[in-house]
Amino acid sequence: MGRHYDLAIVGGGIVGLGHAVAALRRGLTVAVVDRASSVEGASVRGFGHLCITGQEGEARAYAELGRELWLTLAVEAGFWLGEVGTVVVAQAPDELAVLEEFRDTRGGHDVRMLTPADVRERVPVADGVAVGGAFFPADLQVDPREAAPAIARWLDAHGVDFFWQTTVTGVETGRVHTSRGRVSADAVVVAVDHEVDRLFPGIAEAHGIQRCGLDMLLVEADFERPLTAPVLTARSLVGAAGFAHTPGVDALRERLATERPDLAAFDIDQVFAQRPDGSVILGAARRCGDDVPPFQSETAFELLLEGARSLFGLGRVRILERWQGVHASAADDFLVSSPAPSVRVVSVTSGIGMTSGLGLADRVVDELFATAPGVLTAAGAARSH
Numbered sequence: 001m002g003r004h005y006d007l008a009i010v011g012g013g014i015v016g017l018g019h020a021v022a023a024l025r026r027g028l029t030v031a032v033v034d035r036a037s038s039v040e041g042a043s044v045r046g047f048g049h050l051c052i053t054g055q056e057g058e059a060r061a062y063a064e065l066g067r068e069l070w071l072t073l074a075v076e077a078g079f080w081l082g083e084v085g086t087v088v089v090a091q092a093p094d095e096l097a098v099l100e101e102f103r104d105t106r107g108g109h110d111v112r113m114l115t116p117a118d119v120r121e122r123v124p125v126a127d128g129v130a131v132g133g134a135f136f137p138a139d140l141q142v143d144p145r146e147a148a149p150a151i152a153r154w155l156d157a158h159g160v161d162f163f164w165q166t167t168v169t170g171v172e173t174g175r176v177h178t179s180r181g182r183v184s185a186d187a188v189v190v191a192v193d194h195e196v197d198r199l200f201p202g203i204a205e206a207h208g209i210q211r212c213g214l215d216m217l218l219v220e221a222d223f224e225r226p227l228t229a230p231v232l233t234a235r236s237l238v239g240a241a242g243f244a245h246t247p248g249v250d251a252l253r254e255r256l257a258t259e260r261p262d263l264a265a266f267d268i269d270q271v272f273a274q275r276p277d278g279s280v281i282l283g284a285a286r287r288c289g290d291d292v293p294p295f296q297s298e299t300a301f302e303l304l305l306e307g308a309r310s311l312f313g314l315g316r317v318r319i320l321e322r323w324q325g326v327h328a329s330a331a332d333d334f335l336v337s338s339p340a341p342s343v344r345v346v347s348v349t350s351g352i353g354m355t356s357g358l359g360l361a362d363r364v365v366d367e368l369f370a371t372a373p374g375v376l377t378a379a380g381a382a383r384s385h
C-alpha cells in the first residue's frame with residue numbers, strides 16, 4: 001500500500017472495474033480495493049443481460065458506449081459474450097400493441113416485430129402462448145459468473161493492483177482509509193453500489209437511495225431447444241425506462257397487476273437467460289427498502305417456477321441454486337456525487353449496471369482527469385508524485 005496511484009477505486013464490481021479499465025486505457029496507475037475476496041456482489045448475481053435497446057436518455061448513451069467496451073473486453077479478457085439480441089414474448093394483444101408503439105419510436109432496425117412463428121423459431125415457448133413479440137438485435141449477453149471476474153484478472157495482469165479482503169472505512173481527497181492501512185491516490189472513485197448508504201449516508205439520503213433485493217433461481221429444465229437469447233415478458237417491459245413513454249404501457253401495467261395480484265405482491269418480472277452450460281437463470285422477485293430482509297419467500301420462488309413452466313410448457317424443472325442479489329435504487333438512474341475534490345461516489349441506481357456501468361465509468365474517468373497534451377491531472381487535486 002506504500003505506492004501512490006493516479007486513481008484508487010473502492011469496489012471491484014463491474015462499475016469499479018469499468019473505472020479501472022478506463023483509467024488503464026488512459027495510461028494511469030490504478031488500485032482497486034474490495035472487502036470481498038473476489039468479485040461477488042451484484043455483478044455476478046444477475047442475468048448478464050446487456051439490455052441496450054430498452055434504455056432511454058443518459059442510460060442509453062452509457063449503454064451504447066458500454067456495448068462497444070463489452071465487445072472489446074470480451075476479446076481482450078477472453079470471456080464469452082453473445083451478440084444474441086433479446087426476445088420479448090407478447091402473450092396478449094395489449095402487450096403486442098406496446099411493443100409496436102416502441103417499434104414506432106425506435107424504428108424497425110432496432111426493434112423487429114415477430115410473428116408467433118418467429119418467436120417460436122427463436123425460443124421454445126409453448127405452442128399458442130405467444131401472440132407475437134419483438135427482437136432487439138443490438139442487445140448482448142454475458143455469463144455474469146464469468147465476465148466481471150475475467151475483467152478483474154485481465155486488469156490484474158495489466159498492472160492494476162487489487163487489494164481484496166480489505167474494507168474501506170472512509171475516503172478523503174488523496175486518501176482511502178482501509179482495514180489494512182492507507183492507499184494514496186490523486187483521485188478516488190467509490191463504486192460500492194447500494195453500500196453507498198453505509199459509507200456516505202448523507203449522500204444516499206439526499207438522493208433517496210434504497211436497496212433492492214432480488215430473489216433468483218438457477219434451473220435445469222427440459223426445454224425443447226436452447227434459448228437463442230435472453231427472454232423477456234411484458235412484466236419486464238412495464239418497468240423499463242425505454243417503454244415509459246409508450247401510450248399503452250400504463251394500462252398494461254395496471255392490467256398485469258389486477259390480473260395477477262400474487263405476482264404484483266412479490267413485484268415479479270419474468271426474465272430468462274441461458275448460460276453457456278445450458279442452465280437457465282430465472283428471476284426475479286423484488287423487494288426494495290432501507291434494508292432487504294434476508295428471508296426469501298418460497299411462494300415467490302414457486303411463482304417464478306410456475307411462470308417458467310407455463311411460458312415454455314415445461315414438465316420437469318430442477319432447481320440448481322437459489323440466491324439473492326442486491327442493487328441500489330433511486331428516482332434517478334445514476335448517482336455521481338463529489339463529496340470532496342477529486343473524489344467521486346458513483347452508483348447505478350436503476351438495476352442496469354451491467355448494461356450501463358462500463359459506459360458511465362468511462363465518462364466519469366474522462367471528467368475526473370482533465371486531459372492536456374501529454375499530461376493527465378486529477379481534476380482539483382495537485383499531482384503529488
Ligand SMILES: Cc1cc2nc3c(=O)[nH]c(=O)nc-3n(C[C@H](O)[C@H](O)[C@H](O)COP(=O)(O)OP(=O)(O)OC[C@H]3O[C@@H](n4cnc5c(N)ncnc54)[C@H](O)[C@@H]3O)c2cc1C
Binds near residue numbers: 038325356
Ligand atoms: C439479481 C440481479 C440481477 C441483475 N441483472 C442485471 C442484468 O441482467 N443486466 C444489467 O444491466 N444489470 C443487472 N443488474 C444490475 C447490476 O448487476 C448492478 O447494477 C451492477 O452489478 C452494479 O455494479 P457495482 O460494481 O456497482 O456493484 P457490485 O457488483 O455489487 O460491486 C460492489 C463492490 O463493492 C464492494 N464494497 C462494498 N462496500 C465496501 C467497502 N466498504 N470496502 C470495500 N469494498 C466494498 C463489494 O464487496 C462489491 O464487490 C442486476 C442486479 C441484480 C441484483
